[in-house]
Amino acid sequence: xxxxxxxxxxxxxxxxxxxxxxxxxxxxxxxxxxxxxxxxxxxxxxxxxxxxxxxxxxxxxxxxxxxxxxxxxxxxxxxxxxxxxxxxxxxxxxxxxxxxxxxxxxxxxxxxxxxxxxxxxxxxxxxxxxxxxxxxxxxxxxxxxxxxxxxxxxxxxxxxxxxxxxxxxxxxxxxxxxxxxxxxxxxxxxxxxxxxxxxxxxxxxxxxxxxxxxxxxxxxxxxxxxxxxxxxxxxxxxxxxxxxxxxxxxxxxxxxxxxxxxxxxxxxxxxxxxxxxxxxxxxxxxxxxxxxxxxxxxxxxxxxxxxxxxxxxxxxxxxxxxxxxxxxxxxxxxxxxxxxxxxxxxxxxxxxxxxxxxxxxxxxxxxxxxxxxxxxxxxxxxxxxxxxxxxxxxxxxxxxxxxxxxxxx
Numbered sequence: 001x002x003x004x005x006x007x008x009x010x011x012x013x014x015x016x017x018x019x020x021x022x023x024x025x026x027x028x029x030x031x032x033x034x035x036x037x038x039x040x041x042x043x044x045x046x047x048x049x050x051x052x053x054x055x056x057x058x059x060x061x062x063x064x065x066x067x068x069x070x071x072x073x074x075x076x077x078x079x080x081x082x083x084x085x086x087x088x089x090x091x092x093x094x095x096x097x098x099x100x101x102x103x104x105x106x107x108x109x110x111x112x113x114x115x116x117x118x119x120x121x122x123x124x125x126x127x128x129x130x131x132x133x134x135x136x137x138x139x140x141x142x143x144x145x146x147x148x149x150x151x152x153x154x155x156x157x158x159x160x161x162x163x164x165x166x167x168x169x170x171x172x173x174x175x176x177x178x179x180x181x182x183x184x185x186x187x188x189x190x191x192x193x194x195x196x197x198x199x200x201x202x203x204x205x206x207x208x209x210x211x212x213x214x215x216x217x218x219x220x221x222x223x224x225x226x227x228x229x230x231x232x233x234x235x236x237x238x239x240x241x242x243x244x245x246x247x248x249x250x251x252x253x254x255x256x257x258x259x260x261x262x263x264x265x266x267x268x269x270x271x272x273x274x275x276x277x278x279x280x281x282x283x284x285x286x287x288x289x290x291x292x293x294x295x296x297x298x299x300x301x302x303x304x305x306x307x308x309x310x311x312x313x314x315x316x317x318x319x320x321x322x323x324x325x326x327x328x329x330x331x332x333x334x335x336x337x338x339x340x341x342x343x344x345x346x347x348x349x350x351x352x353x354x355x356x357x358x359x360x361x362x363x364x365x366x367x368x369x370x371x372x373x374x375x376x377x378x379x380x381x382x383x384x385x386x387x388x389x390x391x392x393x394x395x396x397x398x399x400x401x402x403x404x405x406x407x408x409x
Contacts, residue, residue, distance in 0.1 A: 006045075006054070008086060013044030014051055015090045016256075017106045018058045022070050024104065031105070033072060039109045043117070061087045067095070097277045097284055098269045100260035104159020116252060118155035121259040122162035124186065124218070125247045128178075132202045133166045137183055137225035145197045145215040146186075147250040153192040153214040156251070160188040162218075163254070163262050165231065167246060180244075181228035182262050189217040222266050229265050234258075275299070279306040285363060313348030316367045316407045322346035324371035326395075329402040336371035347375045351385055351393060365406045368393065 006014075017036050024031045037051050045051060056076030059069035061084055069075065079087075093099060103120030110117040124146050126133040136144065146164075148156055164184040192214040200209040231243040239258040269284050278284030288303055295303065322344035323334035335344040349368045370378060377383050377397065386401070387394035393404045 006048075006083065008090075010045050010048070011054075011083070011086055012090050013040060014054050015058060015087065015094060016102060017051075018055055018070070018073075019091075019094055020102055020104065020106055022068065023102070025070055026068075035109075036106050039106050042109055057083070058087060058091075060084075061091060064088075065091065067091070097273050098264070100256070100263035100268075101161060101270070103157070103161050105157050108155045108157065110155060118152070119253045119255060120157070120160050121254045121256055122152075122156065122160060122188070123242065123247075123252050123254045124162055124164045125250055125252065126164060126166040126183075128167055128169050130204055130208055132204070133164065133183060134178075134225055136199070136202045137220075137223055141220070143189065143217060143219050144199070145195070146218050147197075148192040148214040148216050149249045149251045150214060152251045152253075155253075156188055156192055156216055158188055158190045161221075161259060162186050162188065162251075163259065164218075165243060165247075166228075179230050179232060180246075181230045182243075183224050183228045184220055185222040185224070185263060185266055185268070186218040187221055189219050192216040222268055224266060229262060235261065275303050276306045279303070279312075285312070312364050313350075313367055316364050317346050317348055317369050319407055320346075320369045323369065324374055325369050325404045326374045326397060326402065327371055329404060330400070334371075336373070345372075346370065347372055349375050349378050351388065365408055367407065368404065369407075 017040055021031055021033065021036060040051050041048055048054075052073075053076060055070070055073045057079040059073045060075035060077045060079065062069040063075045064084075065088060094102065105120070107118040107120045128134075162185075163182045164186055166178075166181060166183050168180040169178055193216075194212050195215050196212055197203075197209045197215060200206045203209040231240070234240045234243055239255045239261075242252050242254065243258070267286065269278065269287065273284065275288065278288050292300055292303055321335075324332075324336065324346060325334075327334040335346075337345055339345050346369050349370045351366050351368055368378070374397075382396075382398050384396045385393055386396055391406055393406065395402050395404060
């Protein structure tokens with residue numbers, strides 16, 4: 001008998017499928033809601049008989065969040081507050097600026113006998129003895145044909161996502177110099193077809209290029225050849241088990257958790273983000289720092305404004321309990337006053353001016369939490385930063401030397 005409460009995994013599976021259908025609708029592409037529901041109740045939500053009402057609950061939560069929802073799923077508000085909170089948290093996770101993207105479509109419904117059913121995420125395995133993956137990536141290509149294992153060709157779809165892992169070369173010394181690593185993040189552009197590959201130059205044996213086998217067109221989302229992600233540094237758990245093995249297959253399904261972790265380590269964010277959206281994430285901040293050096297004065301001013309008004313200062317204040325760091329160091333009452341709602345008030349002071357847009361000025365570690373009085377003194381009074389170290393500042397204020405810790409997010 002199904003339980004009344006949906007588990008987090010069940011809610012997550014429903015949200016994933018919903019957001020995929022929403023994106024297809026936004027693109028004007030047709031999809032089959034009934035087929036998606038069959039996929040869900042056959043796998044991720046096997047204990048449920050239907051997802052119709054849950055999808056309408058998701059529409060309700062999206063409408064409350066001011067986000068678009070699927071017209072075919074009219075918002076249904078008869079849902080408990082705990083489920084609403086859980087759905088909102090999941091949606092926020094999947095729509096965050098630095099969240100790993102979802103495959104365009106839910107995975108193909110595979111036979112229950114499949115040990116590794118399709119997930120929409122793939123690891124494309126490169127054998128250095130067959131294909132010179134590093135050389136191809138260094139030539140800065142953008143699309144390629146890649147071999148797909150026979151048993152996966154019916155399961156791979158356009159819009160699926162994946163990582164390109166290049167095996168370590170044979171021999172201890174060679175493997176030490178070039179360990180197995182993820183060298184690229186890719187998107188599948190079309191379903192696999194039986195075809196040869198005309199890019200013979202990158203094959204050790206040109207006969208391999210000319211072989212008519214299942215191949216899928218891939219698009220590079222991130223070329224990591226200059227800084228590959230070594231599989232030895234990835235988490236040592238079940239999600240990454242096949243990353244560590246010398247895989248003899250060309251393709252293998254991987255979990256979203258594995259893909260998302262690689263995506264995070266690659267330091268990627270959605271390509272369609274505005275400067276204001278970038279300013280809300282640590283990864284986006286780093287990208288703004290790089291882009292600011294080439295930005296015109298108008299954009300530099302806009303970036304500076306977004307950073308100063310962005311969420312990072314608030315997060316640092318919350319971590320420090322809105323307690324003035326100078327008052328704490330001096331032994332004074334660190335909370336200036338309470339707001340009308342009873343919460344403490346403090347201000348975020350950027351030690352190195354944000355207007356400089358130099359490396360590090362946009363990070364949380366450049367924010368000092370101060371009361372209004374000490375904030376004004378930092379700008380206008382007897383205040384000097386003597387040392388801006390890696391984990392702390394050494395300052396002089398009214399002739400007193402203080403050491404204040406930095407905050408890391």
